[in-house]
Amino acid sequence: MSDPIPWLILLPLLWGLLSFLLGARRGDQVAVVCLVIQLALVALLVGQVVSEGRQYYAVGGWGAPLGINLHVDGLASVMLLLTHVVILPLGIYARYYFSHDVKGVGYFWPMLGFMSAAINTLFMSDDIFNIYVTIELLGLAAVGLVGIAGNTESILAAIRYLLVTLLGSGVYLAGVALIYGSYGSVSLTVLEPLIENEVSVAVFLAAILMLVGLLLKTALFPFHFWLPSAHGGALTPVSALLSALVIKASFYLILRMWLGVYAPLATIPTAQLLGGLGAVAILWGSVMAFNQTRLKMLIAYSTVAQIGYFFLLFPLITEVGSGAAEIAMQGGVIQLVAHALAKAAMFAASGVMILSMGKDNIALLSGISSRLPLTLFTFALAGVTLMGLPPTGGFIAKWLMVSSAVISGQWIWVVVMILGGLLSAGYVFKVLRQALLPAAAEMKFRPVNPPLEWPAFLLAFMSLSLSFVSGNVLNILGAG
Amino acid sequence: MSVNECLLLLVLASSLVPGVIIFFLPESRIRLRTLLNLTGAILKLLLIGYMLWGIQHNQIYIFRHNLLPNLELVLKVDALAALFVTLSAALWLLTTFYAVGYLERSPHRSRFFGFFSLCVTATVGVAMAGNLFTFFIFYELLTLSTYPLVVHRGTEAAIRAGNIYLIYTLSGGAVLLVGIIWLYSLLGQVEFIYGGVVAALDSKYSPQLQIIFLLLIIGLGVKAALVPLHGWLPQAMVAPAPVSALLHAVAVVKAGAFGIIRIVYEVYGVEYSQSINLLTPLAIAASITIIWGSLRALWQDDLKRRLAYSTVSQVSYIVLGVSLCSPVSTIGGIVHLVHQGIMKITLFFCAGNYAETLGIHKISEMNGVGWRMPWTSLAFCIAALGMMGAPLTAGYISKLYLNQGAEIADQMWASWALTASSILNAAYFLPIMYRFWFKAQPQTWVQERIHARGRWETHGLLLIPPLVSAAATLVAGIFADTDWSPLYWVKLIVKREYLP
Amino acid sequence: MTGTLIYACVGAVLFVCGVTGLILLPHLLRKVLAFNIMGSGIFLMLVGLGQHDNISDPIPQAMVLTGIVVAVAATALALAFVRRLFYLTGKAQSVANLKSLDQTEEKLITMERNKEGDASK
Incomplete structure (x- = not known):
C-alpha cells in the first residue's frame, strides 16, 4: 500500500461495515484501531505532498474524462489532516461516552465509518459530479448520525436536516447539469481554463445554483435555521463531529471553487455580499447563543456565528493585493483548523458536564468547577480559542485576518472581526461564570468515567498549541 | 539554545509549572501546594537576581522564536524589564506568604493558587516581552487569568464586578490589538528598541501614527486606569485581599503603565512623539486622572475602595512622569513604578488584615484600631505617609523627581497638579490615621475572627508581609542614593533611553 | 427548439415545482415526493443538456x-x-414546530422540579 489515497476511502468503508457486523461491543475497538491507521496514512500522504507536491490518483487506472481523478493539494492536505486529528480523539471520546449512555450505539460506528469515507473522498475529489456524490453521502451519513438517538427531538432534527441537505445537493446538481451542458465536462481541471475564456448566462446561473446549494449545507445566515436543532439535538459526539467537520466540508468546496473554476465570477460585490452575510451571522449567532438556556444549543449557535467568520475571508481575498490575499488565506485556514479543534473540544466538554448534571441546562452548572475542573478548563480553553485571544490558534488566525484587512484598507471587516471576538466572549463567559459559582445545596453531580475528560482536553490543548505550529500548517498549505 | 535563552524560559516556567500542577492537586494537599508555590517564587527570585548581575555586566538576555514568517515571539530582559520583573517576583513571594495565611479556611484554594501563579507568569511575560506581539499575548493572558480571581468568592457582587472587569479589559485589549496590527502593517515588525522605531517612517504617515498612538494608549489606559477608563478598578476590589494587593495594585495596573512606557520610549521614541504632539495630551490626561482619582478617594467610606481610587491617581504619576519629556521626570515616573508598588501592597495587606482579623471594612469602623493592632497600623501609617510624599519614605523620592522634572520641562501646571494631589492624599489618609490612634475603641469589633495571642495581634503570616513591605518603603527612601536602590537602577535605564 | 432542449426545459419546470413543494408543503410524505420530483427534473436536465446534435452522450x-x-x-x-x-x-x-416542542419540554422540566420541591417539603 504505497499509495495512501485509495486506502483513505476503502478503509473507513470497510471498518464501517465490519463494525456493523461485529456489533457495538467489538465494533468500537475496530473503529478506533482503524482511525489510528487512517491518521498514519494521512500523515504519510501529507508528507508526500510536502516533499513532492500535489498528488494524483486515477481510480481504477482510468483517468479523466472517462474515469474519476482524485487529487490532493495543500489545502486538501490540511483538511484531511485536520479531519483525522479531530476524529480520532472524538472516536475515543465516543467509546467512553457510550459506556454512560448506550442509546443508538449500534448505529454510531458504521455511520462514523461512512462519514469518514465520504469526507475523505470529498476533500480529494477533482470533478464536480463526484463532489455531488460525496456531499450527498456525507449528508446522509450526518443525518443518520443525528437521528441515532431515536427520540422525538432528534428525529425531528434529523428530518429537517435531511430535507435541507437534499435540497442543497439537488440545487447543486442542477448547477452541475448546466455546466455539463455548456462545456461537456465535469472535471475541475478541464473546466478551469474553459470558464476563464467566456462566462455565459448558463454558467452564471450554474455558479449561483451551486453556491446556494453549498451555502445551505454550510448554514451561512440566513440558511442557518436547521443547524441549531441538528447540532444541539444530536448525541454529543455527533454534535462535535458535525460542528467541527461536516460544515467545513461544504465551506471547503465553496472556497476551492471560488479560487479555482469560478475565479472569473468572484467579483467584489459578490465577495462583499458573502462577507456581509457573514457579519450578520456573527451578530445574530452570538446574540442567539447568549440567550440560550441549554448548553448545547449555546454551542450550536456559536457555530452559526463562527461560520460567519469563515465568510469574512471572501472579501479579504478578492481583488486585493497578492500580499494581503495570501495573509488572509493563511488566516482563514488557521481559523478553520482552530475552530474545528475548539468546537470539537467544547462539545465534548459540554457532553461530560451534561452527563454529570443529568440535564442540559446552563443554570445547573454552578459548582461544576470543583467537580470537573479539567473539563471546565477544557471548555475555557476552547472558548478562548473561539474568542481569538492569545495564546491560542484562534488568535493567530485573527491576527492574520485583521492584518490582511488593515493592509487592504477594509476597515469595516476589522470592526466586524474585533466586535465578533468580544461578542463570543459574552456567551463563553456566561457559561464560565455560572460554572465558577458555588454549588447549590441540593445539586447532585453524577460521577463520570475519568477517561472521558481527556480526549476533550487533548482537542482543546491542540487548539492552544496550534499557535506554535501554525507555521507548519501554513507550510502544508503552501505545498502543492 | 544558549544558557541565557534557557534562563528566560525558566523565569516564566518557575511560576507556570507550579501553577499548572496546583490546578490538579486535591484541595487537601495544603503542604505540597504551599511548598510548590514557595519553591517557584524563590526560584524565580534567584534566577532574576542572577540576571540582574548579568545585566550590569552587559550580558544580553534575548530569546526569539519564529511563529510565522514575519511574526516573532521575542522575550528579552533589558534594564527596564528587569526592574518590573524584580518588582513582581519579590512581591509575589511576599503575597504568597500572605495568601497562604489569608485563605487558610476558604474553599477552592487549588483554583485560587493555580490562577494566581498564572497571573504572575503573565505579568513577568509582560515585563519580558521584546516586541508588541509578545507583549499583547501576555497582556491578554493577564486579563484572562485575573478574571477567575475577581469572581473567586462567587457572590452576586463578585460576579457583577467580574462582568465589569471583563467588559473594560477585553474591549481595551481589542482596541490595543487593532493599534498593534496597524503598526505592524506599517513597519513589519515592532520590536522595543531604545529611542523608538517609528521615526524611520516617512512623515506622511504621521497622522496615521497619531491615531495608532491613541488606540494604543486607550488599550493600555484601561489597565493603567486612566480616567475615564478606570471604572473597573474600584469594582474589582471585591476580590480577596491578596488579589487586590498584588494584582490590582501592582500587576494589572502596572502592566498598563509599563506598556505606556514601552510605547513612548521604545516604539515611538520621546523626541519623535513630542514632535508629532503626542505627549502633552497624554500628560494632561494623566494630570486629570491624578486629581480625579484623589478627589473620588475622599468620599469613599470603604477602605479598599478608597485605596483603589488612590491607585487610580498614583498610577498616573508614572504616566505623567513619562510624558513630561525630561529625563528627570522620567526617573520620577519609572521609579514610582516600584515605589508605588511597595507602598500600595502594604496598604492592601493592612486592609486585608483589618477585614480578616476584626471584620472591619469601613473607615468609620476603625476608631482606635491602632491600639488593638499596633503593628499593622504602624505599617499602614508608614505606607500612607509615603503616598503623601513625606520625607524619608520612597514616595518622597518619586515626587521630588517628578516635581523637578516638571520644572525643567517648563510645565509648571504639572507641578501644580502634583502638589494638589499631595494635599488631597493627605486629606484622605490623615483622617484614617487620626481614627487609628486618637479615637476610643468600641466595646466590640465588627466580627473578631482572630484573637490576639501574646505579641501576635493577628496570624503571623498575615502580619509579616506588610511589615516587610513597610520596611522596604523606608529603606527605598532613606537609602535612595546607594547603588543598589531602585532609584539607582532607574537612573541606569533612563541613561540608556535618552542616550541610545 | 430541438427535442433535447424540450427535455431540459421540462426538467427545469419539474425542478422548480419540486423545490417549491419541498419548501412549502407541510406534510412530510409530500415533501419526500417533492424531493423525488425535483430529482427527476434534474436528471432530465442532465440528459437533455448533455446531448448535442442528437447523439446520445x-x-x-x-x-x-x-x-x-x-x-x-x-x-x-x-x-x-x-x-x-x-x-x-x-x-x-x-417540522416547523420544534420551538413548541422545546417549550413543552421546558414545562415538563419545571413540573418535575416542582414535584421534587413538594417531595422535599
Missing part, C-alpha cells in the same frame, strides 16, 4: 444512474425517519 446517463441510486437511498432514509416520527408522535407534519 453516455456520460450524463451514467451520472443519472448514480443520481438515481443516491435518490433511492435518500428516499429510503427519509421514509424510515418519517415512520419513526409517526410512531413517536402520531403525526407526520412539517
Whole structure:
C-alpha cells in the first residue's frame, strides 16, 4: 500500500461495515484501531505532498474524462489532516461516552465509518459530479448520525436536516447539469481554463445554483435555521463531529471553487455580499447563543456565528493585493483548523458536564468547577480559542485576518472581526461564570468515567498549541 | 539554545509549572501546594537576581522564536524589564506568604493558587516581552487569568464586578490589538528598541501614527486606569485581599503603565512623539486622572475602595512622569513604578488584615484600631505617609523627581497638579490615621475572627508581609542614593533611553 | 427548439415545482415526493443538456444512474425517519414546530422540579 489515497476511502468503508457486523461491543475497538491507521496514512500522504507536491490518483487506472481523478493539494492536505486529528480523539471520546449512555450505539460506528469515507473522498475529489456524490453521502451519513438517538427531538432534527441537505445537493446538481451542458465536462481541471475564456448566462446561473446549494449545507445566515436543532439535538459526539467537520466540508468546496473554476465570477460585490452575510451571522449567532438556556444549543449557535467568520475571508481575498490575499488565506485556514479543534473540544466538554448534571441546562452548572475542573478548563480553553485571544490558534488566525484587512484598507471587516471576538466572549463567559459559582445545596453531580475528560482536553490543548505550529500548517498549505 | 535563552524560559516556567500542577492537586494537599508555590517564587527570585548581575555586566538576555514568517515571539530582559520583573517576583513571594495565611479556611484554594501563579507568569511575560506581539499575548493572558480571581468568592457582587472587569479589559485589549496590527502593517515588525522605531517612517504617515498612538494608549489606559477608563478598578476590589494587593495594585495596573512606557520610549521614541504632539495630551490626561482619582478617594467610606481610587491617581504619576519629556521626570515616573508598588501592597495587606482579623471594612469602623493592632497600623501609617510624599519614605523620592522634572520641562501646571494631589492624599489618609490612634475603641469589633495571642495581634503570616513591605518603603527612601536602590537602577535605564 | 432542449426545459419546470413543494408543503410524505420530483427534473436536465446534435452522450446517463441510486437511498432514509416520527408522535407534519416542542419540554422540566420541591417539603 504505497499509495495512501485509495486506502483513505476503502478503509473507513470497510471498518464501517465490519463494525456493523461485529456489533457495538467489538465494533468500537475496530473503529478506533482503524482511525489510528487512517491518521498514519494521512500523515504519510501529507508528507508526500510536502516533499513532492500535489498528488494524483486515477481510480481504477482510468483517468479523466472517462474515469474519476482524485487529487490532493495543500489545502486538501490540511483538511484531511485536520479531519483525522479531530476524529480520532472524538472516536475515543465516543467509546467512553457510550459506556454512560448506550442509546443508538449500534448505529454510531458504521455511520462514523461512512462519514469518514465520504469526507475523505470529498476533500480529494477533482470533478464536480463526484463532489455531488460525496456531499450527498456525507449528508446522509450526518443525518443518520443525528437521528441515532431515536427520540422525538432528534428525529425531528434529523428530518429537517435531511430535507435541507437534499435540497442543497439537488440545487447543486442542477448547477452541475448546466455546466455539463455548456462545456461537456465535469472535471475541475478541464473546466478551469474553459470558464476563464467566456462566462455565459448558463454558467452564471450554474455558479449561483451551486453556491446556494453549498451555502445551505454550510448554514451561512440566513440558511442557518436547521443547524441549531441538528447540532444541539444530536448525541454529543455527533454534535462535535458535525460542528467541527461536516460544515467545513461544504465551506471547503465553496472556497476551492471560488479560487479555482469560478475565479472569473468572484467579483467584489459578490465577495462583499458573502462577507456581509457573514457579519450578520456573527451578530445574530452570538446574540442567539447568549440567550440560550441549554448548553448545547449555546454551542450550536456559536457555530452559526463562527461560520460567519469563515465568510469574512471572501472579501479579504478578492481583488486585493497578492500580499494581503495570501495573509488572509493563511488566516482563514488557521481559523478553520482552530475552530474545528475548539468546537470539537467544547462539545465534548459540554457532553461530560451534561452527563454529570443529568440535564442540559446552563443554570445547573454552578459548582461544576470543583467537580470537573479539567473539563471546565477544557471548555475555557476552547472558548478562548473561539474568542481569538492569545495564546491560542484562534488568535493567530485573527491576527492574520485583521492584518490582511488593515493592509487592504477594509476597515469595516476589522470592526466586524474585533466586535465578533468580544461578542463570543459574552456567551463563553456566561457559561464560565455560572460554572465558577458555588454549588447549590441540593445539586447532585453524577460521577463520570475519568477517561472521558481527556480526549476533550487533548482537542482543546491542540487548539492552544496550534499557535506554535501554525507555521507548519501554513507550510502544508503552501505545498502543492 | 544558549544558557541565557534557557534562563528566560525558566523565569516564566518557575511560576507556570507550579501553577499548572496546583490546578490538579486535591484541595487537601495544603503542604505540597504551599511548598510548590514557595519553591517557584524563590526560584524565580534567584534566577532574576542572577540576571540582574548579568545585566550590569552587559550580558544580553534575548530569546526569539519564529511563529510565522514575519511574526516573532521575542522575550528579552533589558534594564527596564528587569526592574518590573524584580518588582513582581519579590512581591509575589511576599503575597504568597500572605495568601497562604489569608485563605487558610476558604474553599477552592487549588483554583485560587493555580490562577494566581498564572497571573504572575503573565505579568513577568509582560515585563519580558521584546516586541508588541509578545507583549499583547501576555497582556491578554493577564486579563484572562485575573478574571477567575475577581469572581473567586462567587457572590452576586463578585460576579457583577467580574462582568465589569471583563467588559473594560477585553474591549481595551481589542482596541490595543487593532493599534498593534496597524503598526505592524506599517513597519513589519515592532520590536522595543531604545529611542523608538517609528521615526524611520516617512512623515506622511504621521497622522496615521497619531491615531495608532491613541488606540494604543486607550488599550493600555484601561489597565493603567486612566480616567475615564478606570471604572473597573474600584469594582474589582471585591476580590480577596491578596488579589487586590498584588494584582490590582501592582500587576494589572502596572502592566498598563509599563506598556505606556514601552510605547513612548521604545516604539515611538520621546523626541519623535513630542514632535508629532503626542505627549502633552497624554500628560494632561494623566494630570486629570491624578486629581480625579484623589478627589473620588475622599468620599469613599470603604477602605479598599478608597485605596483603589488612590491607585487610580498614583498610577498616573508614572504616566505623567513619562510624558513630561525630561529625563528627570522620567526617573520620577519609572521609579514610582516600584515605589508605588511597595507602598500600595502594604496598604492592601493592612486592609486585608483589618477585614480578616476584626471584620472591619469601613473607615468609620476603625476608631482606635491602632491600639488593638499596633503593628499593622504602624505599617499602614508608614505606607500612607509615603503616598503623601513625606520625607524619608520612597514616595518622597518619586515626587521630588517628578516635581523637578516638571520644572525643567517648563510645565509648571504639572507641578501644580502634583502638589494638589499631595494635599488631597493627605486629606484622605490623615483622617484614617487620626481614627487609628486618637479615637476610643468600641466595646466590640465588627466580627473578631482572630484573637490576639501574646505579641501576635493577628496570624503571623498575615502580619509579616506588610511589615516587610513597610520596611522596604523606608529603606527605598532613606537609602535612595546607594547603588543598589531602585532609584539607582532607574537612573541606569533612563541613561540608556535618552542616550541610545 | 430541438427535442433535447424540450427535455431540459421540462426538467427545469419539474425542478422548480419540486423545490417549491419541498419548501412549502407541510406534510412530510409530500415533501419526500417533492424531493423525488425535483430529482427527476434534474436528471432530465442532465440528459437533455448533455446531448448535442442528437447523439446520445453516455456520460450524463451514467451520472443519472448514480443520481438515481443516491435518490433511492435518500428516499429510503427519509421514509424510515418519517415512520419513526409517526410512531413517536402520531403525526407526520412539517417540522416547523420544534420551538413548541422545546417549550413543552421546558414545562415538563419545571413540573418535575416542582414535584421534587413538594417531595422535599
